[in-house]
Amino acid sequence: MWSRLPFGDELRSELGSPRRARRLGSSPRSRVWLAELSGRPVVVKQLVDAPEAAERYAREVAALKLASRVDPPVVPMLLGADPAERVLVLEHLDHQPPREDWVVDYAAALARLHAATDADDTGALPAWSGPTQSDIDSFLGLARTLGVVVPARARTELDDLLDRLAGTQGYALLHGDPCPGNDMHTSGGVRFIDFEQAALGNGLVELAYLRIGFPTCWCATAPAQRLLHAAEIAYRATWREATGTDAEGDLTDACAAWLLRGDALVQRAERGTVDHLARIPDQDWEWGTATARQRLVHRLGTVSEMTADGTELNGLGRLAAAVEEAMLTRWPTLRPLPLRRP
Numbered sequence: 001m002w003s004r005l006p007f008g009d010e011l012r013s014e015l016g017s018p019r020r021a022r023r024l025g026s027s028p029r030s031r032v033w034l035a036e037l038s039g040r041p042v043v044v045k046q047l048v049d050a051p052e053a054a055e056r057y058a059r060e061v062a063a064l065k066l067a068s069r070v071d072p073p074v075v076p077m078l079l080g081a082d083p084a085e086r087v088l089v090l091e092h093l094d095h096q097p098p099r100e101d102w103v104v105d106y107a108a109a110l111a112r113l114h115a116a117t118d119a120d121d122t123g124a125l126p127a128w129s130g131p132t133q134s135d136i137d138s139f140l141g142l143a144r145t146l147g148v149v150v151p152a153r154a155r156t157e158l159d160d161l162l163d164r165l166a167g168t169q170g171y172a173l174l175h176g177d178p179c180p181g182n183d184m185h186t187s188g189g190v191r192f193i194d195f196e197q198a199a200l201g202n203g204l205v206e207l208a209y210l211r212i213g214f215p216t217c218w219c220a221t222a223p224a225q226r227l228l229h230a231a232e233i234a235y236r237a238t239w240r241e242a243t244g245t246d247a248e249g250d251l252t253d254a255c256a257a258w259l260l261r262g263d264a265l266v267q268r269a270e271r272g273t274v275d276h277l278a279r280i281p282d283q284d285w286e287w288g289t290a291t292a293r294q295r296l297v298h299r300l301g302t303v304s305e306m307t308a309d310g311t312e313l314n315g316l317g318r319l320a321a322a323v324e325e326a327m328l329t330r331w332p333t334l335r336p337l338p339l340r341r342p
Contacts, residue, residue: 007085015079018036026045046088047086054086059199060088073188081282092179093184105122106183114203116240133162141277141278141325145278146323150319157315158316161253174199177196204247211302211306222336259320267287277296293334301321303317
């Protein structure tokens, strides 16, 4: 298998000749090998020829270079790259089984990653893309299909939400898919891999993953409340230590943004194809650790709980609670998301 390794002359001149290469499991969008260079284990990753492959490669290389500023490191070292073949040669990380309270270390490392960039890095990566008016229409359409009355106030709140999200874009280095499996728990701390969807934006949209159930991930989980609380404290304290400022934005807004995203109910290859929220009344589908309806019920419950104290999204919270109740009445066997990562 080693002879098929996409390791061209330029990489060989720079790094030497690889030995003992073997394929590793990876997403359909890439091929990954474990190999040796001068007796040192490395990972060789090639993005396959597919739509957006060049853009995904450029994002990953740019994000790894930006994140390399952080010390202690939060990403593997980029040892070499071949843009023509879309190949990266990366430091091999010795992953260890995460601890029960892994979300605390994860959140602190995420804050350090986010703090790697600032306003001077504008343009180094695309800006994070939030929900749109089309997402709002889809969500409200689902509510009506389930027999829930949509108050006029909810539409106004959602329009205002989009305005607030646009006004707090930020310059944090976002991973783009900070899922269990893309976090490597090593003896030197948590490091992140697979930056094909990296962007610049507000870090709270990724801190929200913990509460909203890891929306872009096959392994949707719902950590215990005590761990969520500790992780969010760790994130904010680490961000403050790294930047000297408090994290801007609103975590409730970030969670509400993920609630609206129907594309966050399916794996990446299926996003942007159809209105996935509109499929919910007639179809449920499995993706990893949960079904689409399980994921959506969790998000609805999260947003209704977070807005119960009279926030700017109080009307949305009441609507979310009503949609959650309608779903659980129609499908009473829906189970909560798993507490533990696989």
